[in-house]
Amino acid sequence: MDVSDHLRRELIYELNAALLRGETTPSALATAFVQTANREGPRFHEPDLLASWAEEAGTDPDELRDELEDTIALVVEELDDDETPWSAHRLLDLLAEEPFWCIDWGIPGAPLPARVRPARSAPLPLLLRVHLVGLFDRFELRVHQLYLEQRSVHDPVPRKDLERALDDLLYDVDRLVDTFRKTDGMHLYDALALAGPDLPSLRTVLRTIQAWKTTVAFDASPDDDDGEWTMRVIERLYRLAWVVG
Numbered sequence: 001m002d003v004s005d006h007l008r009r010e011l012i013y014e015l016n017a018a019l020l021r022g023e024t025t026p027s028a029l030a031t032a033f034v035q036t037a038n039r040e041g042p043r044f045h046e047p048d049l050l051a052s053w054a055e056e057a058g059t060d061p062d063e064l065r066d067e068l069e070d071t072i073a074l075v076v077e078e079l080d081d082d083e084t085p086w087s088a089h090r091l092l093d094l095l096a097e098e099p100f101w102c103i104d105w106g107i108p109g110a111p112l113p114a115r116v117r118p119a120r121s122a123p124l125p126l127l128l129r130v131h132l133v134g135l136f137d138r139f140e141l142r143v144h145q146l147y148l149e150q151r152s153v154h155d156p157v158p159r160k161d162l163e164r165a166l167d168d169l170l171y172d173v174d175r176l177v178d179t180f181r182k183t184d185g186m187h188l189y190d191a192l193a194l195a196g197p198d199l200p201s202l203r204t205v206l207r208t209i210q211a212w213k214t215t216v217a218f219d220a221s222p223d224d225d226d227g228e229w230t231m232r233v234i235e236r237l238y239r240l241a242w243v244v245g
Contacts, residue, residue: 001056001102004044005222008092008105011036015088016212017236020205021198026076029091030069056102064100071098085211089219105222123243124191128180129231132188135176136227139169139206140213147214157214166203173202195238205234 011033018024018032034050041049054064075094079086095101142165146157177188192202200208209230212218220229234240 001053001104002107003046003049003103003105004107005105007037007040007044007046007049009222010040010044011092012088013232013236015091016209016233019087020200020208020233020237022200024076026069026073029072029076030065033068033072034065053102057100059100067100068095071095071100084215084217085208086215087209087212087218089221090217093219123241124188125180126242126244128177128188129242131176132173133227133231135169135172136206136230138227139165140210140225140227140230143210143214153216156211162207162210166206169206170203191240192238195240199237202234205237206230209233 014036015029015032018029023029023032037046037049041047046052050061050064054061057064059067072091072095075091078094079090096103143157143162146161146165150157173188181187189202192199213220213225218225220226223229223232
């Protein structure tokens with residue numbers, strides 16, 4: 001069953017956002033999977049992915065959803081036993097090894113028009129996003145260099161070095177968003193707070209994403225591993241909205 005890589009991309013970002021929200025139970029992850037497939041599927045030529053998948057697997061959508069949750073439980077247990085930080089692509093990779101998995105992500109898909117996502121934040125200037133991605137790029141390059149300096153690829157970046165890099169990044173972010181607040185009114189951190197009081201701080205999110213990225217098993221495909229990838233996860237976590245001008 002060939003499915004567009006566009007949908008895989010959305011599943012990765014949305015499942016990572018769910019992990020950052022603390023939705024790590026099999027039920028929560030299965031719900032995030034199904035909701036993303038139902039919401040994004042029609043854009044990527046899969047108007048009812050779960051029904052098509054269930055038919056291919058010889059079952060019905062409800063039983064498929066239950067099997068997905070049960071399998072996620074086993075996969076998460078396996079990933080947690082490894083004691084290495086893991087993100088959504090590892091979850092999807094292991095699910096794809098199961099007999100009920102009928103999806104092949106081999107279709108690259110054609111470029112699609114932008115979609116207005118459900119937003120909780122007040123609108124932020126699109127130019128701010130451009131500058132933030134640049135700061136994330138510079139930060140991640142620094143962390144990657146620290147990772148390469150370790151004796152083994154299995155050794156994490158020392159906590160003090162990572163925290164120092166985060167200090168410098170967030171100092172630059174603060175200066176940047178203060179500049180935009182003077183002209184556009186809404187401050188980035190005010191916008192993040194509108195997404196909900198129980199969400200992790202930007203610092204915690206960036207630290208967690210770097211823990212994912214500096215592991216041997218990390219794979220950003222079908223995208224590049226850079227600040228843009230990080231921004232897309234952040235956007236889905238906080239439901240950020242951007243405006244031109």
